[in-house]
Amino acid sequence: MNSNREELRIGFYVCHCGHNIAATVDCAEVARYVGTLPHVALSREYKYMCSDPGQELIQQDIREHKLNRVVVASCSPLLHEHTFRGATEAGGLNPFYFHMVNIREHNSWVHTDRKEATEKAKALAQAAIERVAHHKALEVKRVKIHADVLVVGGGIAGIHAAMTMANAGKKVYLVEREPTIGGHMAKFDKTFPTLDCAACILTPKMSEVGNHPNITLWTYSEVTKVDGYVGNYKVTVKHKPRYIVEDACVGCMECIDACVYKTPKFEDEFNEGLGKRKPVFIPFPQATPQVVIIDPETCLNLKTGKCKKTCVEACADRMAIDFTQKETFDEIEVGTMIVATGFKTFDAKRVPAYGYGIYPNVYTALEVERLVNASGPTGGEVITRDGRHPKSIGIIHCVGSRDKKTNVWCSRVCCMYSMKLALLLKEHTGAEIYNFYIDIRTPGKGYEEFYNKLLDEGVHFIRGRVGEVTDWAMTPEEEGKLTIRVEDTLAGYVRRIPVDMVVLATGLEPQQDAQDVRRLFNLSCGGEGWFLERHPKLAPVSTFTDGIFIAGGCQGPRDIPDTVAQAGAAAAECLALIDKGYVEQEPNTAFVLAEECSGCKSCIPLCPYTAITFDESSKVAVINEALCKGCGTCVASCPSGSIVQNLFEDDEVFSEIKGVLAYD
């Protein structure tokens, strides 16, 4: 078996995990069986092995019974391997003399037959007993952490995270792909439920970010490559040409006035297409950085080369306009990252029954945010696309949410923003406002009170999912209006409500390129495309990649307070890592037995982490332990069998297989 000089004394523990395991697996029987196996010095069952007394039990047994190997059969190693390794170490053993058996996720949770599940648990336990005999003492290595941080996405999540870390004295790179930071929040008029002006609370933070000595702000830029590992990431950032020298531009906007297009002609993205802009523009008055941008799709000079370039003349000796700009790249080193890439709103055209894109007076909620905003396309005057002042407005909730045909999830913010818009529209127009809802969801501080306030204000609430929005008039009152057809499920009949304007409360969706971003940062996604946290309850901002955290709408629909809280949490996680100064690396890395390596180099291109190099002097492959993730690809592929992986050495794996097969 093992050539260890000392006698093997294995301690085995089977955990009940309350009823989680014990309800399906006969733990007493497992303990009894394992106790009969050779080298097992003691075998116990216990209700909660992960509890303090459970861990204390392991430590005590190591000392009193002179155990030199420990096996715990309980939950997934993802959850508690670390805990039990710690207990083993505290008992005076090398932590890698411990091995864990998963009889919860792999057994009790997925089986119903108690007898079969018990047999399976016994087989798995026997495999672990055989395996642990071959375990070797290993050392955990420490790697230094680079103190700089990268924040991807300049919405309120990225802004708050960057500010928190910069204020703590860390150097932060903030990368945003749009020409300005601010994200969705910059487009909002007011915020619920307090009706704070969104710009008033956001723009000071934006300019603080722009001026902070510890923040390098790169707008109109994107991360294109991520290499390395926790503590030592190498990131490539692409800067798209904005045809403006950022340092030279003073934001005077004289070039905009001077543009050969005398009047704004092109769809203004910031105002959701409700207004017009010129080819040279600044997205909104408080944009950060305060520099203009030239859109190559609409600029006459960039499109045709034939233009009087009156903008260059106007810029004069500031010489901030540079039509020769090309893409540039920066490579930076950071230790940790926060991905805060946000969400997109549901495309209302996907529900044609609601008439968006068919009837001009059907709006999305984000469009209405701009419409009621004082710096919006109409200066805050609510006037429909056909030039009318609406006397009645219908707000349809859950558009693209809670619907099997589109998205099944609740987008969380729509009820509240719909009620906010109801109030704002009522203030601006005095119109009758009808809310069409499935359920009103107000789970937040002051939210239910806000709903009650609206009821008092005389805003109408009709419970029912809207069937259609139509311009088919059945009565003279409906002529020239949009009629909302809905089953009023409280009154119990189908109603037709004619209105002048329809607002669609579109839900939230993962960004279009969420999958690309996921691959870039090696994150996981749930089925819907939202980035996956390491644990939904206990590690809500961590990801499965160490040193990379997520915050805000990229993880799932959430409102501003939750987003800011999460951004703060992500920043704190980064700071905790940075201030610790090092990370411990799992010793499950591979190494080359130099005397056996033939130098064929076949492993080098296979390594996904570029951890293998060729040593020309000794003509053998060398694995950089810091880069190795322990995936085992090289081990399996090595023709001469000269690559070995800690914790997965041949005798460990084969004895485990032998153990599970030996059980009958």
Added chain:
Amino acid sequence: MKYSYFPGCSLKGLGRAYEESLLPVMKHLGVDLQELDDWNCCGATAYMSVDEAKACVLASRNLALAERDGNHPILAPCSACYLVLNKTKHYLHQYPKMKATVDRALNAVGMKCEKDVPVRHPLDVLINDIGLDAIKMKVTKPLQGLKVAPYYGCQIVRPYATFDDQANPTTMDRLLEALGATVIRWPLKTKCCGGSLTGTIPEAGIRMVYILLNEAKKRGADCLATVCPLCQFNLDGYHSAVRRQYGDVLLPTVYFSQLMGLAFGLPDRDLALNRAAIPFRWRPSSPPPAPAQPPAAKSVAA
């Protein structure tokens, strides 16, 4: 591409104008239609409601025939046939018990239904297999000046939206535009035509017919274009009843295939335009007024 043509009862009876116009049009486009030999009732609406298993067996026999005759996609122009055949396929996929019943019945006459033969609607084939470009090439007499309200009815998009949107189908809109017609935008494209209510509860059925005719007319339509024999029958055949109840809303209803034939320059006698109760007299041959469209007039002459 070859198709097994499944006319169903309507296209041989009340809706024969549909067949009489569709076949020459498809032939003109070079589509190889082979009428399914020995086809039987599709099992449509009423039967489906009375006994699903028997209706499914009936429909499956047609699927089995198509499978036997080369497994070409079935072309089902009648909306009810299209729906029931697709519904049966769905049942056979979804419900093993239904599949066993059908298999037993077919087996008794030495047939089987295994190959999942596609059931297609002419609009689907025209847009997705033949393509609007090929159709435009065949247009010799564009339907200039004709204002058409496309009317899809319920069954070709609900519940199975296989080739068009359920709430706002557009395939016929695009087809009619390719023919040169002016398409009326209206929200009642898929609203019920009254279905069999015109026979069972006339006051409800007639009201639905009236709503469609009235709204199309209000929006300036010269005619309704339909894809369904029952829709055509309801919208064309109850004008006197509508007049008695609501007043005159005279508006002809034609099959899209008849409009295609007109645009392709096929002779009137090939298009069965005389079969409708409300005659459709508009013809593209009358050249458009000279000052308005001189280049188009030229190309027509050429």
